[in-house]
Structure formats: structure tokens, C-alpha cells
Amino acid sequence: MDKITIVGCGPGDAKFMTQAGVTAASQADFLIGNKRLLELINGAKGEKIDTGVNIEKTVECIGRKRKEGKVALLVSGDPGLFSISRQVTQKFGYKACHVIPGISSIQLAFAKLGISWDDALIISAHAADPEVDEALAAQNRKIAVLLGRNESVKWIDGFIKRIGGDRGLFVCENLGLENERFFETTADKIGALDLASRTIVLLIDKELVN
Known part of the structure; x- marks a missing residue:
């Protein structure tokens, strides 16, 4: 039985896909993922199967089709960062999977500012109540928060107030796509913003961005 290939597709535009990822997807008999990612692969010989964002449905489909x-499972961003690839490798075992990295939205966000991110604290606010050590966060000079839902804006509003500090706030919305937005805002305004689910907010010590 062939290995399951997990392909990181980047932020959602074909220009950010790696050649290795495109080649692997094009050679697969079955391409599994959501509609937006499946549309990135042109001329593929395999059957495209849209499983949306339903993790259970996706894992079950992989089990049948392999x-x-x-x-080839298509995932957004990089498979190693808040990705369904975790559930897939846990289900089938890492030896049954071949992972092809992709460009993450985190990389794009920090690239906008031209600063490194190897020492950044990365938080996913997809959950209703993210588990965050706020005392540790308050000491970090670089924080990236992935929103993912409407309630995340309210959560990050409170989070910013709780950790304090003199930080620049940068909103990175739909990075890499045609409707991309990147702008700086302030702590007193962020709670009122209407942001897409594909949004990252960077909280950066002002000494690093002035």
C-alpha cells in the first residue's frame, strides 16, 4: 500500500505552492481536500474528492481510498502548523505518511514586517477558549495569533489588554490571496474590526518595528 502524501499548499494561491507539492498531487490517484485547495491543481490525473473542512470525513475518506x-491530502499552509495532518499521522502512523512542507501564513505575515519569527509565540484562537500562559505571553516580544472564527476577535481584544506592553498590532487578512489586507491598528480599535476567518494578528514589541 502506498504512503499517504500530505501536501502543504501554502495560503491558497498556486504561486505559493512548491514544485514538489504540485508534482506529488498531480501524480496521485486521489486528491482529497477542500474545494479551494483542489482547484489549485490543474491537469491532475487523479479523482478530486471534496471533503470540506470535516476532519472525521477526511480521515475516513483517506482510509478507504488508500x-x-x-x-494525496491537500492541506492549507504548512502541514506541521495547526493542520489536519496531525490527526492523519496519528490515525495511520507517521511511517504511512509522506509529508511535503508548504509556506505557512505565519511565514508570510512576518515577511510583511521583514523580521524573523523563530522566537515568536504562536497562538491558535480557533478554539472557544485558547489555552495560553498569559504570564509567559506578556514576556514575549513577538506574538502571532491565528483567528479562525468571529469570536476570536473578541478574545484577542481581551488578551491584548491582559498581557499589556507597548506593542504594535498588525492585521494580516487573507494573506497571499487577491483580497489580502495588511494594516496596523491599535488595541482600542481591534475589538470593533470585522475580520475574515483567515486572519493573523501580530503583536510586536514596538522597539522591533520602529
């Missing part, structure tokens, strides 16, 4: 041929 018995019939080569499977």
Missing part, C-alpha cells in the same frame, strides 16, 4: 491507489 486501498485503491495513491492518495
